[in-house]
Amino acid sequence: MNGLVIPSIHYLAILPVLIFFGASLLLLVVSALVDTKVTIYFATAITSLTAVATVVVAFFQWSYVANHGASTTVAHAVVLDGFAVVGTVVVAVGVLLSSLVAHDWAKRERIAGADFHILALASSAGALLMVSANDLIVIFLGLEILSIGLYVLVGFDRHRVTSAEASLKYFLLGGFASAIFIYGAALVYGATGSTNLGSIAYFLSNNVVLHPGLLYAGGALLLIGFAFKVAAVPFHLWSPDVYEGAPTPVTGFMASVVKVGAFAALLRVLISALGTQLDTWRPILFVMIIATCIVGAVVALVQRNVKRLLAYSSINQAGFMLLGVWSGSARGVAATLFYVLSYAPVVIATFAVVTLVGGRGDELHSIDHYRGLARRQPWLGGALTVLLLSQLGAPLTVGFYAKYTVLAATIDSGGGALALVAIITAAIAAYFYLRWAMWLYADDDVEATRVAVPTSTGVVIGVGVIVAILFGLWPGPLVAWCQHATLLFLP
Amino acid sequence: MHSSIYLTVLIVVPLLGALIAALVQKTPGLSYVVAVVTSCVELALALVVAVLYSPHVKGAGTWDFMSRHVLSAPLGLAYDVGLDGISLLMMVLTALVLVLALFGARDRRQEAAFVGWLLLLTSFTMASFLSHDVLEFFIFFELTLVPSYFLISGWGGAQRSRAALKFFIYTFTGSAFLFIGILYLGFLNQHQTQGALTFSYSALQGASMTHGTAVWLFLAFAVAFAVKSPIFPFHTWSPITYAEAPTAGSIELSALLAKLGSYGLLRFAVGLFPLALATLRPLILTLAVISILYGSLVACATPDLKRLVAYSSLAQMGFITLGIITGSKIAMVGAVLLMFNHGVITAGFFLIIGFLEKRRGSYQIKDMKGLQGPAPVFAAIFTVVMLASIGLPGLSGFVSEYLILIGTFGTHAWWGAAATLGVVAAAAYLLWAYQRVFQGKATGANAEIADANAKERWVLVPVVVLIVALGVFPHPVLDRISPSVNQLIHHVAPAGVKK
Secondary structure, three states, X not given: OOOOOOOOOOHHHHXXXXXXXXXXXXXXXXXXXXXXXXXXXXXXXXXXXXXXXXXXXXXXXXXXXXXXXXXXXXXXXXXXXXXXXXXXXXXXXXXXXXXXXXXXXXXXXXXXXXXXXXXXXXXXXXHHHHHOEOEHHHHHHHHHHHHHHHHHHHOOOOOOHHHHHHHHHHHHHHHHHXXXXXXXXHHXXXXXXXXXHHHHHHHHHHOOOOXXXXXXXXXXXXXXXXXXXXXXXXXXXXXXXXXXXXXXXXXXXXXXXXXXXXXXXXXXXXXXXXXXXXXXXXXXXXXXXXHHHXXXXXXXXXXXXXXXXXXXXXXXXXXXXXXXXHHOOHHHHHHHHXXXXXXXXXXXXXXXXXXXXXXXXXXXXXXXXXXXXXXXXXXXXXXXXXXXXXXXXXXXXXXXXHHHHHHHHHHHOOOXXXXXXXXXXXXXXXXXXXXXXXXXXXXXOOOOOOOOXXXXXHHHHHHHHHHHHHHHHOOHHHXXXXXXXXXXXXX | OOOOHHHHHHHHHHHHHHHHHHHOOOOOOHHHHHHHHHHHXXXXXXXXXXXXXXXXXXXXXXXXXXXXXXXXXXXXXEEEEEEOHHHHHHHHHHHHHHHHHHHHOOOOOOHHHHHHHHHHHHHHHHHHHHEOEHHHHHHHHHHOHHHHHHHHHHHOXXXXXXXXXXXXXXXXXXXXXXXXXXXXXXXXXXXXXXXXXXXXXXXXXXXXXXXXXXXXXXXXXXXXXXHHOOOXXXXXXXXXXXXXXXXXHHHHHHHHHHHHHHHHHHHHHXXXXXXXXXXXXXXXXXXXXXXXXXXXXXXXHOOEHHHHHHHHHHHHHHHHHHHHHOOEHHHHHHHHHHHHHHHHHHHHHHHHHHHHHHHHOOOEHHHOOOOOOOOHHHHHHHHHHHHHHHOOOOOHHHHHHHHHXXXXXXXXXXXXXXXXXXXXHHHHHHHHHHHHHHOOOOOHHHHHOOOOOHHHHHHHHHHHHHHHXXXXXXXHHHHHHHHHHHHHHHHHHHHOOEO
């Protein structure tokens, strides 16, 4: 033994993570030195710049992958493939949009300093690590980095008790989920002799596991850990409370960036590493998807708080994303990727509107506050209508094609019944999306104040609407990109 | 073959109209003018296409104006339009109904939005009828929900929100089955051909499947279309929706959108899964007959004119379904013709009822009495429309119902006999309604209502002309329908269909 061997590192693969960490540290230092009044502008600028730089890096990554194929680095712990590149882009866009919303929100709430951006950047670095992780330990690292930042972000609004409560709840349950996850990783290591996803897959395809109990237990615990993060039923109970309690821009961040990271890692673990055990985990996922879709849609029907409503709506949407995982095919992976990719901007924009209507103090979240909004402010109300229609899955919005791709993948893999249940829950979900939309156009007999729309939040809402409509009219390139990315998925 | 440009223009013109109407919304009344001009252009164009249509195109059967552009290969998404004798009538009806709705049921509240939604609805409906691709049809079929929803919830009666929501959820749920069915069929075909994913109608017609699969897929398709039509027992959304919708909305819904259901049943359920037909025929025929009898009975008892027409529509849709499913060629031709005739007749009903409501402020039969004294023109036109609906020889309803019943008697005599009772019941409830509304001595407000003004008369002229013309001289239309129905029957033939 001659000491520690440093593995060779292909820096292009981990450049996005490094950029995000670097930006986070930079902000941390600068915010300590600069006057707090300027800090907020500086922080937003740096975050935006970081996101843009990451997209540029992703472009180079893409051309590298296209030329050289998928590859691993850092002793096979990190992977650079088409899938990771798309995931990186989604995270970057998600952070960019969330930080723009948070910028106006922080000004409105008179929150000085760059804390939000520092935490969001660090947290997103975790998500970036998760999308490119090829090792259970690295996934765990990503998960923890992602979560720790989020625990603080959720409790960011110190003036509201619900925020602190949500933070504590999220911390306790999240910590629990992490423990379950790492326990599962340990068991899988025990069963297969490796934590590397590639090695696990190699072991399982070349050996017959005579006593698979350990493997099954490990796999199940990993699945539970992920189910917590994506809020799949029955591990969803934290999400309505946390969505409601967290500051609204943070909720938008959670519904988008966290989902990207969690789903990317989930896909890698189930399809890359445990692909040979398809028949074992599929039935579990089958039940989980049905429960997730139904609970999300049905419980949302009785919500009057729009943040809780959106929490259940996003549980329902998570059920749809899981459909692509269930199908276990390249088509399914591409479909889930496309779903996450198209859902992220739409849901952030939706929460941006909720942030605005929430008003100072972030408390006006009853559906009553939306009464007549579209009559007073046709543009804002119209934008929210489009965003809701997209989540509903109406044609000519990107949400339709998102549902289309996952359902197609499910049916292609023989899951006709599952697809039928899922789409019927979408019809149930249509009820609450439409009821909300209807409030927007109701006669406003109540004297309500106009909702101010600051520039950067307006831009975010605009981006969400443009994504919803543009790719609803013209989904071809985006779908083809996701399929292409999946072809470059490391098997 | 003619260029598909015609059909594309038919779809795009209302879209452009809606856009321009939105742009000029600041000037009062201008958006209405834009919409009216658009609708006239659309109708003129539809008539031109109807005249140009040739049912004998080499290599395409009775399809004309075809072209196919693949938009996204991985999604199997394509822009694929075509016109045959069956969609031809629906195309004309779409344009005609828009004109009637705009002229006869103008709504001045937020006019730009109102006409905008109407134009969008027309464009989407037109595109559904012109689609030669099942997925494309589905997308536009679903899309029609959005403008209809906003029309009902924005301009409807007191319970409009509930009605709009009920309408949307019912149809959306029905479509869920259709969606899964379409995807399943697409992949079935892809696995067989080992080619690209396609939803082209003609490609899917060639997919082979087991009898069981065909039955399940047929059911999945039929549920969606039965909700849309509506057919008993999926009709429960329709009375409240028709009643609460603004007049223009009721016209669009019952005259036009309901036809999307029967059109889909004929074109896609029957056309794609002929194998299932033999098994499911008794079930669907029974449901159709129940719709006829149940709709007629409830229509007798309903105190509200709009609901009366809604239930009468249920009965009429039952006749259409009967004609589609029974499997005789004559009945099928009659069904296609009735789809058009019923559109014109219901539009006429809803227009007159709308005009009366404007004067009396109510749809209740008990609020009206002896209107034929002060309003003889309304009474006369109502009589024509009513008699057409009952099926008086010489008027359009007769030809189509007669063809359906003759065909049904030839293949399924018992169901035919039961359905004939519906004709009798129709005479009962309509004549009784006429008696209560128009006959007797008008007193109070009823005596003072004004008769139809010039504009209202002009709107009703095309309705009356079409009712009489198609009753006396239906041949030009029948000649255009028959080749396409023949072609469909030929494809369906293995399922025991009589030529």
